[in-house]
Each structure stands twice: as structure tokens, then as C-alpha cells.
Amino acid sequence: MSEVNINDVVTPVASVPEERGIFARRSGDFKARIQRYQQMEKAQDIRDNLLRIAKKIDTPTQTLAQALCSYRVLRQVHDDETGKPIVGPFDRATFGNPQILLTAFCQQYATHKHDVEQEGELALLTQEIRRLASELSTHTIAAWVNYIRGLKAQWEVDQRLFSNLAHQEGQRKVQQHYSDLVEKFTSSSRGLPKTIEEFETVRDLHEKLCQQRGALKLDVPEEVNHFLKAVAGQGATLDMLTPNVLSWLTEEDDPTRYRIRRL
16 A cells, blocks of 8 residues: 555645635634724714703793794784784893804714713703793783783673673673673683784684673663662662662663562
8 A cells, every 4th residue: 555645635724825815814803893883883872862852942942932923923913902913022142142042052062972861051052031921921911911912992881781782672682692602702811812813812702702792781870780789789778879870770670570579
């Protein structure tokens, strides 16, 4: 048997340079995966942090947006008596302060990126937005309440008088329509208008109430009005039943409806 060379029988082992190449390639792939994972973790942290910032600032921002919306509406419409906007201009210095803080916050965000939540600018910004929303709302509500009070003065009456005059022909229906309009006006004017359309609804109801007020037969002499109010309340005394009152009751009412009682 001829002598065989061992190198011809045993499969040659991979050379050291080739092993190193495979290891380097696999190691490079592994490092790239780790880097991508770390980048994804960092991106997720940034996203979560921004969501927390958005959540913290969302509520006060929405409140401010609602107050600003009503303020702008009432700056566009005018009071018929004064010819001026229903709400006066808001203090510019107070309004401008959040803008300064917003600029500071943006500068901090550009510097710290996702760590900006740890800085004091966000807390100051949200606090100032809340303060601005509160003061702007108070300013606007005061003007709106005063405006509504002026409208009511043009048609508001003591509805306790209705029971004394409801028996007159057509008055019950007129009084009911008036009461329905008052209820709608009160409901529509309870909150600040957010649109011009909401404001126009209040104005339309006011005009209808002025017309309906004219259909109410409540413009009676002062002593008659005093007597009827007393009857509707705790009761009238005999000295209130003057000749003028009795004459008015005879012509405009039915005196037999009234009864004298001793307390």
C-alpha cells in the first residue's frame, strides 16, 4: 500500500483570515442592529415625552382658545346704544406675556430636545396660559353680562302680573308666547357666544321680545300696578283700593274676581 499524504485525506481547515472576515461581518451586522434598536428607543422616548408635553398643555390651550373665540366675536359686533364693540380691548401686556414664554420654551426645546420637559419653561408657559385664559374670560363675561342686562331692561316685566290680566281676551296666549321667548333668550344668553350666528340668535330673540312686550297690556297707572303687585304677593290692603284703582278694575278687569279677606 502506497503511502498517502495526510494533506490529501483530511479536509483543509479554513484559513485564519477567512474566519476573521466572517466574524467581522457578523459582528458588524450585530452592532448595526444594536444601533438601530438604540435609535428606535431614543425616538420612542422623544415621542413619549412630546405626548406628555402635549397632554399637559392641551387643556389650558383649549380653554384659552374658547375664551379668545368669544372675545373676537364680541369685538366684531357693536352695541346699538353706544355704537362701540360689546367688549373693550384686552390688555396687550397681559396678552403678550405667554408669547414671550412660548419663545423661551421653543429656545429650550431647540437646545434640550426631548429633555425640555425637565426645564422650568413648560411649567411657566402652562401657568401663564391658564392665567391669561381666566383673565380674558372674566373680561369678556363682564362685558357680555352688562350687555344682556341692557337688553333685558328694554322688555323685562314682572310676570307675576300675568295672573291678574290673563283672563282678558287674547292675553293668555300673548303672555305664554312672551314667557317662551324669555326662556329661550335666557338659555341662549347664559354662555358666551362662540360664533356670530350664536350672537345673532340672541339679538333676534331680543327683537321678538321687544315686539311681544308691546302686545302685553301691562302699562297701567302706578297705583293700579301697586295694587296688582300686592294682590299677587301677600295681599292688598283696603287703602290700596282707591277710586282710581276701582275705576280701572271696572273698565279693564273684572272686580268680582277679587275677594276681601281678614287676616
